[in-house]
Amino acid sequence: MPLLLEIKDLRTAFDTAQGRLNAVDGVSLKINSGETLGIVGESGCGKTMLALSIMRLLPANGRIINGEILFSGRDLLKTSAEEMRALRGSEISMIFQEPMTSLNPVFRVGEQIAETIRLHQHLPAKEALALAVEQLGEVGISNPQKRARDYPHNLSGGMRQRVMIAMAMSCHPQLLLADEPTTALDVTIQAQILDLISGLKQKNKMAVVLITHDLGVIAQAAQKVAVMYAGKIVESSAVEDIFAHPLHPYTQGLLESIPARCGQSMERGAYLKTIPGSVPSLYNIAPGCRFYDRCSFADKECAGEEPPLAEIQSGHFVSCWKYSAKKNN
């Protein structure tokens, strides 16, 4: 499959009252067409800001200060605002965590989908609406003709997310950014939505960036995975590798803190393993590894210099001095 999106050394900074912080701090990654890349990390690690940087939809106080985002070879950071607007919704689409706040409450859902189609495909209103209804059927909404006339508040959370997906898919994008698409949903609805996304992905041969904090969702839906911590990618590999042999102490800690991991029955009364402390503030990043003060393997060297993201095994990258040669020098 051809390379669709390549991000090189992306840095996104925010100017706030407390000073400047880098929400995304030197992220590089690649996504091929037809592939799902899972991005996993705790809240505040920069997952969402990474996605918004790709869309160039950052909040007013945020800006991209360094890097390249190559989409089909073309640098999104150098395209004009107008070109970017044409790309959004047609070639790159995004779905969000909370479908209620992303839909307009005063318009019928059919019209909202049709709007996207009208704008990008320049079709008359009637045809656009017909396509919108078809799209609703495509995402598994029964009786789409009738549902298209509903307002968002008439629909359940799962249905709203289906509407969001229908809207995102309406122009057959090559890249879908899904930011915690199932976090607000029940497990049974989550399973249905994940199946829907992966079905649409295969049918349209698009690439998906799936952002989540749930490692289970990653294991089920992604082919590749990148673990983010404090604005950086600390480990990335094929999904099978990371669950079988997690290398970074943070990834290991995340996996161990899941209750009843991998369906193995827990010993009754046993304690869960935890990662001590919490995510560091991004305002005053100390030199050295960002996981330093929470890591049980850390030693003096880790505090000195930040470890590079190095390929330890083929296709398996990790940023930790435990695996890098520098320690021996």
Add this chain to the structure above:
Amino acid sequence: MPNSLVEIRKLTKKYTLSSGLFNPQKRIIYAVNNIDLQIFKGETLGLVGESGCGKSTLARLITRLDKPSSGSITFKGENIFSYDKEALKAYRRCVQIIFQDPYSSLNPRKSALSIVKEPLTIHRIGDKKTRTEAALEIMAKVGLNKEQANRYSHEFSGGQRQRIGIARALVLNPELVIADEPVSSLDVSIQAQILNLLKDLKNDYNLTYLFISHDLKVIQYISDRVAVMYLGKIVELALNSDIYNRPLHPYTRMLLSAVPSCNPQKKKRMMNIKGEARAEKEEGCAFQNRCSYKTEICVKMEPRLEKFDGRSFCACHLAGSI
């Protein structure tokens, strides 16, 4: 037979959706529908179900924040709905709640110490000095130090705020703690810290927990017994190990197979997961529209919660044969 602390009998809470100008039909929603349930002293009873199934309504009824439409709840043999003002206050001292959202459940204008101290003031326990001592002691127990006591809630992270909420619930030395989705809004590494803490506190203070969650992994970790709720009813009630090793109700099975496994090799799901939690017919089993085992009887008759194998309870006509 273990001692039952709370006994819920034929409890029903219905809400009437008022008829509006554009919506002439009145609709009645049964948030809790004819539930019988016991909570035994010293156990952790896990209550699991999808959103809107009535878990939180049940918690509100047990804490007497709401009154039922019919049925009763007894606490140590006394009906909690016949309590007078005095008795109710005493009851509230025995039953405390930990809320889901540590952001909206703490007063932003009070320091952590005064939040934890407040229940003692309300119940007029001790004097100023002993209240502060008691509050600091429980705060130390949940992992908050003296220096943090005078900070305000916005200075704390989500996990630390939840620790404040836990300290506030425990400062009165309650017998029953109702934890309504206490870890749902926390990151997984913090969630593990809080779950370990809740486990420790239960042993140290001889607590009984009603632990409400939609997360089956969390419920599996913490519970002794598990009640599965669907559309206002309990559809399965069994020991933790039974629920996870031999789920009887098709809904329990559907829930379990919907939990994403952390093993990428196991991508195939055992069950067809379909539909949403919504009753479409008045007659028969409430789960019939999503059930893949549906037979004739399921359409006609509503199954009751019946004993199975001498220890589990399940409300399904086909329990044991599927």
